[in-house]
Amino acid sequence: MVQQGLPLDDMKSNTPKMPSLDELIATIDQETEQSADAEAPETVKIKPSPALNKPGTRQYIEFFLNNIVLCLPLANALEIGRQPAITPLPNLPPWIYGVSNIRGEIVSMIDLKGFFGMPVLPIQSGRRFIIACHQNMKVGLLVDRITGILSLNQLGAIIQASPYQSENSENTDETSQMSRMVSFITGVISNREKLINILDIDGLLMSPRMNAFQTE
Amino acid sequence: MPPAYPRAVISGFVEEVNTYLPTLFKGVNSLKTNPHQNDLLEEVHRLVHTIKGAAAMLGITGLSCIAFEMEETLEEIIAGKLTFDENVFQVFHATLKHFETYCRDMLAEGVNARELFRETALTVRRVRGLVSDENDLTFKALLESVPEKEGGEQDSDDEITMPSSEAIVGNKTHAADKFAEIPDDEAEDKMEGLFIAPDIEPPKPTQAVISPEFLATFYGEAEELLDNLGHALNTLDSEVDAPMDISPAQHENIREIRRYVHTLKGAAASIGFQDCASWAHHIEDLLDWMYSATQTITPQMVAVLSESADLLTMSVDDPSVTHSKKANQLKKELASFFTSEPSVPKKSDFSKKSDFLPDAHDTKTSVSVFSGSGKTLRIETLRVDELVNLVGELIIAGSGFDQKMELFKEALYELELARERLRNIARDMEIGYEVKALENLGTFGMMPGSTTGTMPGQAGTPESLSEFEEFDTLELDRYSQLNLIIRTLNESTVDVGAIYAQLTTAHSDFEGNINRQRVLLSELQDKTMRIRMTPMAVISNRLRRTIREMAGELNKKVRLIIEGEDIELDRQIWEKIIDPLMHLLRNAVDHGIESAEIRKTQAKPEIAVIKLTASREGNQVAIRVQDDGAGLNYPVIREVAMEKKLTENVDLMDDEELNKFIFQSGFSTCREISTISGRGVGMDVVRENIRELKGVIRIASEQGRGTEFIIRIPLTLAAVRALLFSVKGRILALPLNDISEIMRIKPDNIVTHPQPAVRIGDEVLPFYYMASILNIPEHDKKMASPKDEPLVLIINSTGQRNVLVIDHLIGQREIVIKSTGSHLRYVKGISGVTIMGDGSVVPILNIDGLLGTDPVVAETVPSDFSFLNQPSAKSLEIMIVDDSVSIRQVVSRLMEDQGWSVQTAKDGIDALEKLRDLHPDLIVLDIEMPRMNGYEFINALKAQPGYGDIPVVMLTSRTTAKHREKATALGVKGFIVKPYNDDDFINLITEVTS
Incomplete structure (x- = not known):
């Protein structure tokens, strides 16, 4: 046992399917042309890269929910990292796992899958979070894995309008779970046989379901 | 210019x-x-x-x-x-x-x-x-x-205007001390002359000579003086409800008022606020007369004084008010007292003291609160907030020490054990060696020279030995290698013992230091909190003025009595709450209190009383606004509610239920909209503001007797002392103020039907399981409480005592309240969270919210979430039994990374002891352990009722089939071999527990 080292390291070596956090950091570093602090690999603070200000360059964080590829604008993400310890709170819907201490700040952690109506799984390790923000609101979104950063002009890809039909009727049926997600997708990027859905993070964070906890 | x-x-x-x-x-x-x-x-x-x-x-x-x-x-x-x-x-x-x-x-x-x-x-x-x-x-x-x-x-103009204004300036600079000597008519004529002259600058130029610093000083001073003045007057006001002889205390009070007015007059004059000064002078005249000439005091006098004081307050900001019609009228009234002695008091219906009236004792204390104000310093609230935050951080950092000290203590304990073991080994070895040496002694004579073979581990050469052959082993110690090792071991044992002793002293020193720091910290925190706290007195003057103005406008006679002015709250809270209070007071005057004629027919005292009381109740401040007016008009409320079709079955609702309507936006029973009220906005704003402060408002009303609003505001101190406890492995905090008792209860006292309740002493109290209130998923359906006497907290919620069952106590700690983040502004049943020293987050419970006793809280969870009602995340509680510290640590870490909570035990006996208070979901067990090995432990566990079904996973380095078979025979659910693969291990555990 002992020669296996600490479990944290094990996770990396034993789960090659997940991109290691260091790789991810490296990617982001490349993008942002800034050196990250090698000492603190638990979370990565995202600073807007100068490239962002250039017109025509839009950057997105790409991630997976089950096998669906999604991305959200880098400008909306403050921080990414390995799923932190989560303290559950009572009287919340199951898709809100609870709150976490992200460097002294309390941030709620949300199971994005649960929010979209996919089955809510018990808190499990190895997932990643993205702290998304809209105005003053910060929410930690738990996703299955983060695969990297997309720069649109690099890809030469074009954003198309969302091809999905959103159902207006709020159907609580299992089959309508896709439509629940569809209503938060603003467009798609098709790229090398992959279809990347762009998540409307503003719409998501402003949605009434998300904001049901702003007041009583 | x-x-x-x-x-x-x-x-x-x-x-x-x-x-x-x-x-x-x-x-x-x-x-x-x-x-x-x-x-x-x-x-x-x-x-x-x-x-x-x-x-x-x-x-x-x-x-x-x-x-x-x-x-x-x-x-x-x-x-x-x-x-x-x-x-x-x-x-x-x-x-x-x-x-x-x-x-x-x-x-x-x-x-x-x-x-x-x-x-x-x-x-x-x-x-x-x-x-x-x-x-x-x-x-x-x-x-x-x-x-x-x-x-x-304007040079030419200046030539003309200057002389007159300069004369005033001149007067003014000397005026401060000898103001009274200047015939005020003259001074006033001059000023008025100056003021009316249309094309010349109003007396502002004179004030412009004063540097801004002087002005700021003056405003600061004036504010304080006016505040004190207001309070002194209020005391007088509350005492004088009929013409009466001036008591010595009142005499003193008048003198005090006169002093304030006089000081203000001097200050105003020196700064060039001539109007203000002259107005103050008028008031002083009356006060002089009251102090020295008259023997009786009447409510009218006090009223005129109060109004004059209000005017004085205004004149500081806007000197021109002293020339208004109102001022002139007041001037006349002031003067009228000199000329006509008030009629001798008749003990008429005035003497009917309302039961609202405070006794003299109370008013005394309220005065003393303000006289204690010494020198003051104005600081930005931001700075104070920074301080408060820093102190909060300090406390969090301090609690980090607490936790580490626990570890330190444990390590010390382990060290002591290790030392003990070491000493035993050393002694055993020494004895063993000597016994061997003695054994040798027996054979020594018979087989000389062959000792090397039998002396255990002796590496000495036969030659060196032979030199001492004439010595008996008892006569001469022979130092073999082993002998030396034993000696070194002994010395090391002594060294370890010394280090242990040193560390123990250090530990107790540290503990002393930390304790002292903690005391200082909590004092520091207390003091920094105090900085922001202000007594209700800061707003009471404004409230009084509102009432006076309103009463004047509506031609009603109202006395406002304020009690508990020394109750302290955060200044921001007072500022937030002043609007609702003003609104309630205005409502009370406008709607609540009947006109004088109606009051007369109902045999109520002519002067209506509105009473505002602040008091501390636990960790809340209760503010009551009571009036002795008509009470809420329920028939009309019902009518309007039906008209507006607010809900169905309005006609079936009782009065209590109707209360909630008046908080609805747009709800007004007033048919006409006036400047004072009737728009239907107001009460909803009141509720909104109070809700923002996480407060509660309640109404009690009785037809014809009056209305009472009770506002309860939690004392939102940034830090509280709280009790930490765990329920199903989750750590929770509850402010100590909420808890009245912690005890174990006997099962005979628990009643389950028709509603869970428990008998404690003579009381029967509602009984709840914390786990089910918090919806913590139960792994074990049969709430198998480890002991048959569950541990309970007796909670003081609003007006009701409740009993809550918890699992374990962790202890009380100073915690800093943080919000639940920008997303979850409001979580029912949670008043915030706190961050522990190790960075973990602990929710702070809000009992009223949890038990649904909070009336302001309406139904919150949106109903369309029913589709999400799937089993939510569950956290396992795991016990690790292993004699190796490092294995315990490594496995604990792995488990904790899964979000599971972990308990550890050193061996079978330790585990059994710990299991008395615990009921883990799974036990990870080593086979070879001191005192009680794994197999024995399983047998012992099986013998315990309620524990036999806890799944056990063996974690061992024994790979043979024999060990495995033995384990399986004992009913072990899983068998994992060290070194293990993390994923396999986790998978196995998830499999076994699901």
Whole structure:
């Protein structure tokens, strides 16, 4: 046992399917042309890269929910990292796992899958979070894995309008779970046989379901 | 242009305005295209405000007034009451043009100030939807305060005006001390003369001579004096409800009031606020007379005094009020007391003291609160907040120590054990060696020279041995290698013992230091919190004035009694709560209290009483607003509710249920809208404000007897002492204030039907399981409480005691309350979270919210979430039993990374002991352990009722089939071999527990 080292390291070596956090950091570093602090690999603070200000360059964080590829604008993400310890709170819907201490700040952690109506799984390790923000609101979104950063002009890809039909009727049926997600997708990027859905993070964070906890 | 300012100052000002103008024009133009730029709005607002302030300081009244109009409009836009449309743009553009005009002409030919102002004011008012009637009295007065013409070469004018104003200035500088000597008629005539003269600057120029620092000092002083004055008057007011002889205490009080007024008069005169000073002088006359000449005091006198004091307050900000009609009337009233002695008191219905009246004792204490105010320092609240936050961080950092000290202590304990073991081994070895040596002794004589073979581990050479052959082993110790090792071992044992002793001393020293620090910290925290706390007295004067004004307007006789002025709350809370309170008071005067005639027919005292009481109740402050008026008109409320079709079955609701309607927006029982009330906004705003403070409002009303509003505001201190406990492995905190008792209860006392309840002493209290209230998923359906006597907290919730079952106590700790983040502003049953020293987050429970006893909290969880009702995340509780510390640590870490909670035990016996208080979901077990090995432990576990079904996973380095079979035979659910693969291990555990 002992020669296996600490479990944290094990996770990396034993789960090659997940991109290691260091790789991810490296990617982001490349993008942002800034050196990250090698000492603190638990979370990565995202600073807007100068490239962002250039017109025509839009950057997105790409991630997976089950096998669906999604991305959200880098400008909306403050921080990414390995799923932190989560303290559950009572009287919340199951898709809100609870709150976490992200460097002294309390941030709620949300199971994005649960929010979209996919089955809510018990808190499990190895997932990643993205702290998304809209105005003053910060929410930690738990996703299955983060695969990297997309720069649109690099890809030469074009954003198309969302091809999905959103159902207006709020159907609580299992089959309508896709439509629940569809209503938060603003467009798609098709790229090398992959279809990347762009998540409307503003719409998501402003949605009434998300904001049901702003007041009583 | 005020003569006191040289052209250089004015031109400096003009330059300043000139630098702002481009920004302003640009800003306004940009806002025209996109009105939703809040930052820009703020910026424009700031600049306009600066111009206004500077202009006023320099006495350029016209410009300051124009800027003020623009500023007000901007404020409305920022507040969202007004939209930035084309009209607004036009007005702003014109206003900015006026600014330009001022800049251009101020130093040249002068500006037609009044004309410009009239134009601006009228257009602005039109845009803001206000009355823009030029003939409106207040408007006229405002207009008149602006001189016809400002700026320009006024040298000739100055020649004329200077002498008179200088005379005043001259007077004033000497006035402070010998004000009374100046015949006030004369002084006043002069001033009034000055004031009415239309084309000359109002007495402002004189005040302009004073530097801003002096002004600030004066305002600070005046505020304090007026506050004290207000309180002294209130004391008098509450004591005098009928004409009576002046008691010595009252005499003293009058003297005090006189002193305040006198000081203020002196200060005002020295600063050049002549009107204010002369008004104060009038009041002083009456006070002198009351102090020395008269023997009786009447409510009228006090009333006139109060009103005069109000006027004095206003005159500090706006000296012109001392010339208003009201002032003149008051002057007459003041004077009338000198001439006509009030009639001898008749003990009529005045003597019917209402039961609301406080006794003299209370008023005494309330006065003493304010007399204690010493020297004060004004600091920005931001700085205080920073301090409070820092202290909070300190406490968090301090609690980190607490946790580490626990570890330290444990390590020490382990060290002691290790030392003990070491010593035993060393002793055993030594004894063993000596025994062997003695054994050798027996054979020594028979087999000389062969000792090397039998001496255990002896590496000495036969030659060296032979040198000492004549010695017996008892006569001479022979130092073999082993012997030396044993000695070193002994020495090491002693060393370890010494280190242990040192560390123990260090530990107790540390503990002492930490304890001292903790005491100091909590004191520091207490003190920093106190900084922000202010007594209710800071707002009570404003409330009193409101009541007086309202009562005057409605022609009702109302006395406001305020109790508990020394109750302290955060200043911000008072500021938030003053609006609701004012509203409640206004409502009470307007709706609650009947007109004098009706009161007479109902045999109620002529003077109605409204009582405002603040008191501390646990960790809440309760503020009661009671009136002895008509009470809520339930029939009308019912009628209106039915009319508006608010809910069904209105006719079935009882009065209590009807109460909630009056908090609804747009609900008003008033058929007419008046300036005071009737719009139906108000009570909902009251509720909103109170809700923001996480408070609760309740109503009690009795027809004909009165209404009572009870507001309860939690003391939102940033830190509280809280009890930490765990429920199903989750750590939770509850403020100590909420807890009245912690105890174990006997199962015989628990009643399950019809509702869970428990008997404690003579009481029967409702009984809840914390786990089920918090919806913590139960792994074990049969709430198998480890002990048959569950541990409970007895909770004081609003007016009700409840019993809550918890699992384990962790201890009490000073915790810093943090919000639940920007997303979850409100979580039912949670008042916040706290961060522990190790960075973990612990929720702080709000019992009222949890038990649903909080009436302000309506149904919260949106109902359309039913589709999400799937089993939520579960956290396992795992016990690790292993004799190796490192294995325990490594496995714990792995488990904790899964979000599971972990308990550890050193061996079977330890585990069994710990299991008395625990009921883990799974046990990870080693086979070889001291005292009780794994197999024995399983057998023992099986023997315990309720524990046999806990799944056990063996974690061992024994790989043979024999060990495995034995384990399986004992019913072990899983078998994992060290070293293990993390994923396999986790998978196995998930499999076994699912």
